[in-house]
Amino acid sequence: MPFFIRLTDCRTLLAMLCCVGILSGCSGSVAGHDEAVRGIRGDDAVSKKAPADFAADQINNDAFAGTYVDDGWLKSFNDAELDKLAAEALADNPGIKISKAQVDQAEAKSRQAGAALKPAVNLGGGFSDRNHSALTDIAAGVINVSWEPDVWGRVGAGVASAKEMARASKQDYRFARMSLVATVANSWFLAIESKLQHQFAGEVKAIKEKNYELVQARFKVGRVDKHEVALAKSEVAKAEEAEVHAKSALEDSARSLELLLGRYPSAELEITDKLKAVPPPFPAGIPSEIMERRPDLVAAENRVAAAFQKEKEAKLLHLPSFRFSLGLGANSLNNSIAGLAAGVFAPLYTGGAIEAEVEQATAVQKEAINAYAQAALNAFKEVESALAAEEYLAEREKYMQEEVKDKHEAYTLMMAQYKVGKISLVDTLTVQTQWVDAQISLIDLKTLRLSNRIKLHLALGGSFE
Numbered sequence: 247m248p249f250f251i252r253l254t255d256c257r258t259l260l261a262m263l264c265c266v267g268i269l270s271g272c273s274g275s276v277a278g279h280d281e282a283v284r285g286i287r288g289d290d291a292v293s294k295k296a297p298a299d300f301a302a303d304q305i306n307n308d309a310f311a312g313t314y315v316d317d318g319w320l321k322s323f324n325d326a327e328l329d330k331l332a333a334e335a336l337a338d339n340p341g342i343k344i345s346k347a348q349v350d351q352a353e354a355k356s357r358q359a360g361a362a363l364k365p366a367v368n369l370g371g372g373f374s375d376r377n378h379s380a381l382t383d384i385a386a387g388v389i390n391v392s393w394e395p396d397v398w399g400r401v402g403a404g405v406a407s408a409k410e411m412a413r414a415s416k417q418d419y420r421f422a423r424m425s426l427v428a429t430v431a432n433s434w435f436l437a438i439e440s441k442l443q444h445q446f447a448g449e450v451k452a453i454k455e456k457n458y459e460l461v462q463a464r465f466k467v468g469r470v471d472k473h474e475v476a477l478a479k480s481e482v483a484k485a486e487e488a489e490v491h492a493k494s495a496l497e498d499s500a501r502s503l504e505l506l507l508g509r510y511p512s513a514e515l516e517i518t519d520k521l522k523a524v525p526p527p528f529p530a531g532i533p534s535e536i537m538e539r540r541p542d543l544v545a546a547e548n549r550v551a552a553a554f555q556k557e558k559e560a561k562l563l564h565l566p567s568f569r570f571s572l573g574l575g576a577n578s579l580n581n582s583i584a585g586l587a588a589g590v591f592a593p594l595y596t597g598g599a600i601e602a603e604v605e606q607a608t609a610v611q612k613e614a615i616n617a618y619a620q621a622a623l624n625a626f627k628e629v630e631s632a633l634a635a636e637e638y639l640a641e642r643e644k645y646m647q648e649e650v651k652d653k654h655e656a657y658t659l660m661m662a663q664y665k666v667g668k669i670s671l672v673d674t675l676t677v678q679t680q681w682v683d684a685q686i687s688l689i690d691l692k693t694l695r696l697s698n699r700i701k702l703h704l705a706l707g708g709s710f711e
Contacts, residue, residue: 275399276399277403279410285554291621293537300533316708317709318709318710319642323522352415358410360405363396364393366392369390408552414548414549418542421545435516435697436501437496437515438517438518440498440500446686446689451486453485457671459479476583477671498513521693524640530629540706552614553611557607557608560603560604564593566591628704647688653677657680657681
């Protein structure tokens with residue numbers, strides 16, 4: 247159905263389009279990322295205060311010195327079962343799926359904010375029943391185009407803020423993946439430790455039972471008093487309780503790991519009974535690289551940029567905004583429908599609402615800057631602590647191995663003396679307890695070294711992939 251627009255409407259439309267073109271050319275510029283994060287890159291920034299090398303490198307004779315960090319740290323443990331568990335957790339863990347959904351939400355919000363920079367096109371229609379034989383019913387359709395040119399860059403600042411938040415969400419997701427794999431690895435090693443402790447508890451119980459049989463035999467021939475029989479029997483009960491406790495810890499650790507994997511916590515996970523050796527040292531890089539490597543610090547930087555853009559957006563609320571609308575259509579009477587509108591909206595008095603919004607945005611920006619500084623300092627602390635612990639734990643394990651060996655030898659010698667009646671059962675049990683405690687501590691130390699290595703990888707920001 248053809249329709250025609252009057253000449254006066256054409257002139258109005260032409261004038262409006264010229265005005266739109268002029269305003270489009272005057273659109274305000276939006277600050278880039280580097281400008282938005284200058285608050286954390288000045289002379290007083292945390293990165294400028296960081297030393298050239300990690301202080302803990304001096305403790306362990308530069309064993310970790312280097313200018314780069316190796317990725318793929320999960321493979322360094324040479325544990326095929328751990329690789330499978332990590333892959334399963336990344337695929338099925340509900341928490342990581344929540345994090346991915348949050349990324350999708352942030353990206354959708356970013357696209358939603360970006361739509362404000364583009365014209366909106368709407369289709370409308372109507373029908374009027376005149377309800378009289380002499381009058382003709384009217385049907386009409388119209389296309390409406392509306393647009394708010396971003397003259398001052400206010401809308402663009404809001405879009406830039408949304409994009410920075412979407413980037414921060416992506417980095418949060420990356421860090422969540424790294425943290426999940428680190429937690430799975432740590433839980434796997436703890437589960438192995440629990441199994442080893444349970445096995446050792448069974449060995450100790452068997453030793454206690456043999457001791458009890460020995461004491462009973464010695465009592466029958468009158469070589470010991472009855473109180474030694476009672477003491478030996480109580481040691482068996484103590485060992486049985488320790489074995490039950492160790493079994494409970496093993497099942498609990500298995501359930502915790504199954505929960506990370508997204509499985510039902512049934513404690514049916516097959517767990518090996520051998521801890522892997524700690525991998526060789528690797529380069530730790532330099533402190534300033536953490537700012538670019540660690541996803542949580544990159545996310546904090548993105549939030550600083552987002553807060554900067556939000557503050558700029560709030561400050562531009564004082565300036566007027568321009569809006570244009572064009573409607574074209576026709577009706578069943580072969581008449582044209584044309585509507586042209588342009589408006590200017592400037593805030594004159596808002597009761598202090600705009601000023602309050604600016605103050606709030608400024609405070610949020612300050613919070614984001616200080617949150618970044620705090621996160622950076624915590625990251626440095628995590629690396630320094632883990633680097634230092636690498637050396638200390640290795641030394642402790644070496645001494646603990648010697649202690650276990652010596653105390654086991656002392657226990658063996660004292661048992662031989664007890665069998666010939668040279669010492670009492672109490673003396674023997676004292677040394678036996680010391681050996682048992684030392685062996686338990688040694689197993690724990692081996693796990694601590696593996697756990698600390700995982701912490702170091704996570705602290706340095708090295709990827710497991």
